[in-house]
Amino acid sequence: MLTDKFGRNINYLRLAIVDRCNLRCTYCMPENGLTWIKQNELMTDEEMLRICSVFTKMGVDKIRITGGEPFVRKNSIELIRKISELDGLTDLSLTTNGLLTEPYIPELKKFGIKSVNLSLDTLDKDRFFKITRRNSFDKVMETLDGLLQHHIKVKINTVVMENENIEDIIPLVELTKDLPVDVRFIEEMPFNGGDTDISLKWNFSQIYRYIKEYFPEIQKIQDPKNSTAYNYNVPGFTGNIGIIAAYTRSFCGDCNRIRITPSGILRTCLYEGTGINLKDEIRMGKTDEELKDIIINSIQNKPKDGWEAQKESLTASQIHQSMATIGG
Known part of the structure; x- marks a missing residue:
């Protein structure tokens, strides 16, 4: 089992397999996109599979595929299949925006994927276009329907933004009345690919107060171990509600997560600006045992929380890097 210097067991790897995205969400990147990672700097399927294999041999039993x-x-479904077959892996999940996902749902079910995080910031078509700069709302809803039809657990991720989608909070809560979905409201983070600061009026406390005004009977429920969300239920509702304090970072104390970026950089914290490039180590001929030593050393330097990580290593320019570059 991988353990950091604070005694936290690290068993959860978030693997970003690509930096490119077919949306241009305002909180993630500029309208004209980003300077994408060059093809030769991206990890190959074989490199990703090898890194995942090394981690599962070290006790990581949960992997989430992100971007x-x-x-x-290209051919990401085959990569997902190969990762799903790794020994020691008990939980493989996926985060997606839903635009291209629907045709692959039967295969995802076959591979044993039990949970999918679906990014959806609004239930209004016009606001969807304004936020994502793409007219693809119907495709996302088709993916949602398909996932539920195949009995795959759905967590809807909604970034709460002042003057953008506040009017969607209550309709999204109401979505949990009849559907077996968890809707998680996420504090906006500064990783927008530009130089725009956020005021964060809509932090955890404000989001909760707003929901409670409409649903005063809302109840706190048990948070799963290592959960990043504070979880709630409206009595009688089928699904649940979560609030993720992504910017105020109040969940760091029992963090069990690490990230691998599309170019192979191991980041032990979302707010960490540096990291070891495992892809480069592989291309230099490192053995699996040598990779394990590098990983162990990196885990031992995992910061106490996101505030410490930002203070120690995140430069002003890196604060506004895109989440797509970091790995969602």
Whole structure:
């Protein structure tokens, strides 16, 4: 088992398989996109599979496939299949924007994927276009329907933004009345690919107060171990509600997560600006045992929380890097 210097067991790897995305969400990147990672700097399927294998041999039993948008990567479904077959892996999940996902749902079910995080910031078509700069709302809803039909657990991720989608909070809560979905409201983070600061009026406390005004009977429920969300239920509702304090970072104390970016950089914290490039180590001929030593050393330097990580290593320019570059 991988353990950091604070005694936290690290068993959860978030693997970003591509930086590219087919949306241009305002909180993630500029309208004209980003300077994408060059093809030779991206990890190959074989490199990703090898890194995942090394981690599972070290006790990582949960992997989440992220991006960018995972299905923008060529033949990503085959890579997902190979990862699903790794010994020691008990939980494989996926984060997607839903635009290209629907045709692959039967295969995802076959591979044993039980949970999918679906990015959806509004239930209004016009606001969807304004936020994502793409007219693809119907495709996302088709993916939602398909996932539920195949009995795959759905967590809807909604970034809460002042003057953008506040009017969607209550309709999204109401979505949990009859559907077996968890809707998680996420504090906006500064990783927008530009130089725009956020005021964060809509932090965890404000989001909760707003929901409670409409649903005063809302109840706190048990948070799963290592959960990043504070979880709630409206009595009688089928699904649940979560609030993720992504910017105020109040969940760091029992963090069990690490990230691998599309170019192979191991980041032990979302707010960390540096990291070891495992892809480069592989291309220099490192053995699996040598990779394990590098990983162990990196984990031992995992910061106490996101505030410490930002203070120690995140430069002013890196604060505004895109989440697609970091790995969602």
